[in-house]
Amino acid sequence: MRGFRAYYDNGIVIEYKNKRLIVDPLRKPSGFFNAVLITHGHRDHVNPSALRGVSPLVMSRETASIIRARDNEYLRHIAVSPGSKLLIDDIMIYSLNAGHVIGSLSYMIDFGDLRVGVTGDFNVESSAILSGAERLDVDVLIMEATYGDPEYVFPSRDVLYNELMSIVEGRIKDGVVVLMGQPLGRGQELAALFRDYPLYIEPSIKIINNAIGLKYGRVLSGFPPAGSIVLMGMPRDLGSVIGRLRSKYGSFRAVALSGMYARYSRASRLRSLGVDALPLSSHSDFPGLVDFVLSSGARFVYTVYGNASRFARYLRNELKVMARPLPSAGQLTMDTFL
Secondary structure, eight states, X not given: OTTEEEEESSSEEEEETTEEEEESOSSOOOSOOSEEEOOOOOTTTOOXXXXXXXXXXXXXHHHHHHHHHHHOOOOOOEEEOTTOEEEETTEEEEEEXXXXXXXXXXXXXXXXXXXXXXXXXXXXXXXXXXXOOOOOOOSEEEEEOTTOSTTXXXXXXXXXXXXXXXXXXXXXXXXXXXXXXXXXXXXXXXHHHXXXXXXXXXXXXXXXXXXXXXXXXXXXXXXXXXXXXXXXXXXXXXXXXXXXXXXXOSSEEEEEEOGGGGSHHHHHHHHHTTEEEEOOOSSOOHHHHHHHHHHHTOSEEEEESSSHHHHHXXXXXXXXXXXXXXXXXXXXXXXXXX
């Protein structure tokens, strides 16, 4: 690893010898980079306005379509997909399915004598629309740790899907079922899952779905008829939305969907409003993260996002894996293995 550095500077910066790449920058990259890699379309990983004129810019066709439809930004890019190999300045860049949201990618960066993997956000469990993330066989692994806390253990997708189906079948005859979650992620998974039901979809979700060819359901406008399913993001004024639903329909069921609801404390406020909370997530849970590390064979692991410090500590103390949180640019004088 002599000559190798990785750190966070409004994006994941990877340097090896005279090569430099950045993954998911949130501001316009400064200085020279051999490549700028985008893992997926969530706004905490991509800032489209900061990428105007950036080259070479690499992302999936689906991510580019989402950015164009949602943000009205057309970005000149090199389109890659799972299984793609791209050679830039003697760096071989492999693209792999990340299993997170439609269009999401992990990258394996092969410098010839060093292989570095960057997961982006990922999920090892398959869903109604995506296969689980592919393993990264690398020397150095840079991985997300959003749910890198032992408290975050999710039921299987099948269990959660069955619970959602039970909720829908039990309420849809005389009221509505409102399903709330990330527009990019839950919006596509749930549209596919309930495509054969009377389905009404919030415009911010329908724009994304149409752009990537998931044209199920109708655009939500006003109150849909009883017997419908409504897909929407998490409203800021949730209490007000619940009040309006209660006055309009004699019967309704609202369900919020996010991995954070694996923690009872996170779900308790919603339940006090009469909203169910299920830990349906586009991220891997804690056991999934651990298994991914062990299957990678990585000699060293950097963790980033969410519970990065806690997960790195667990890997070091419990599994004897050399791991640390990805440092910021200002921490680069510290010993790599602290």
